[in-house]
Amino acid sequence: MAITVLRLDYLAALTRATNRGGPDALHRVLDFAQRWVSRGDWSTVETGLAYAHATNALLDARRAEEDRLHLEVPTWSAIDPPGTASAHPLGEAIPVGRAEPPCRAEQLADQGRHHR
Structure with missing residues (x-):
């Protein structure tokens, strides 16, 4: 699965590197994409697609830029048991050295997926 929302960032970083x-810049884009992948539930096609849609991964890059939407990388705090609230359900703060299970798309539902 390609993270289409990062396409422009990736191409700009690749152009700069070459x-x-x-x-x-290329390392930063690839690291960001790798962090996003590491947080998802890829056990089935359905859960993978649900995660990709919930985190804006499949948005057209130009349209996302116009609408100021970004790829959402769930923080480890978003990985709580169902029914519990996280203080910061989405974002880029990543605790170092913690191995926790991947985030399921249903945990992201209705938690302010879009930045405007």
């Missing part, structure tokens, strides 16, 4: 701008 034009002697250094690989730092």
Whole structure:
């Protein structure tokens, strides 16, 4: 599955890296995508697609840019038992050194998926 919402960021970083701008931007984009993948439930096609849709991964990159929508990477705090509320259900803060189960798409539902 391709993360279409990151397409423009990836192409810009790749262009910079190949034009002697250094690989730092490309590393950041790929690291961000890898963190997103690590948080999802990929046990079935259905759960993978549900996670991708809930986190804006399949949005057209240009449309997402116009609407100011971004790829949502769930924080580890979003991985709570069903029915419990997280203080910050989505975002990029990532605790280091914690191995927890992947986030299921239903845990993201109705938790402010869109930035505006």
